[in-house]
Amino acid sequence: MDNVGIVVEDLDAAVAFFTELGMELEGRMPIEGPWAEKCVGIEGMRSEIAMMRIPDAPGRLELAMYHAPKAIVPEPAVYPPNTVGLHRxxxxxxxxxxxxxxxxxxxxxxxxxxxxxxxxxxxxxxxxxxxxxxxxxxxxx
Structure with a gap:
């Protein structure tokens, strides 16, 4: 496995949280353009990602914040731990x-x-x- 991707509303807050947990920021960059639109299937998408890594270990988290279109926040905004999908x-x-x-x-x-x-x-x-x-x-x- 290369990484797990998580969409967040506030990239700075997410980076600060996972840094405090002991991860390191590997890099941060904008993601946009025809190749990205085709890959994720969203026309006109613009996002920024921060790649977090565990020091001296395999495994990374890709934190992504969408600028366009804005990320969809489902209702309810906070699901219980037994919701189908990425668990934790x-x-x-x-x-x-x-x-x-x-x-x-x-x-x-x-x-x-x-x-x-x-x-x-x-x-x-x-x-x-x-x-x-x-x-x-x-x-x-």
């Missing part, structure tokens, strides 16, 4: 509580609670920018 992105963290505290100023809100899975993990779901569900897992043993 999970990150392994060393300190779940500390990570939550760092992400809260960036708009992170718990979906449920921090829970313990046996003696193996602390787990939680949280909402980030544009309602994205992010899961955190801290390995205990």
């Amino acid at each position: 992105v999970m990150f392994a963290v060393d300190d779940l509580q500390g990570t939550l505290e760092r992400l809260r100023p960036h708009g992170a809100e718990l979906v449920g609670e921090v829970t313990r899975f046996e003696d193996s993990y602390l787990l939680c779901y949280l909402r980030g920018p544009s309602g994205i569900i992010v899961a955190l897992a801290e390995q205990l043993s």
Whole structure:
């Protein structure tokens, strides 16, 4: 897998959120023109992407903000975790509580609670920018 793409309403906020989570901005650029329109199937599209990477590991997130046409925000704007489609992105963290505290100023809100899975993990779901569900897992043993 090369990357997972996520459409966001505020690219700066999403980059700040995922940077605080420990990802690095690999690059940022506008995407537009006939080749892009043909690829995504949207005539007249203009967007900007930010490619985020995990340091010293494979896997990237492509964050995209559409300038034209504007992104469609479905109703309801925030779906529950059991909605069909991309479910969530999970990150392994060393300190779940500390990570939550760092992400809260960036708009992170718990979906449920921090829970313990046996003696193996602390787990939680949280909402980030544009309602994205992010899961955190801290390995205990």
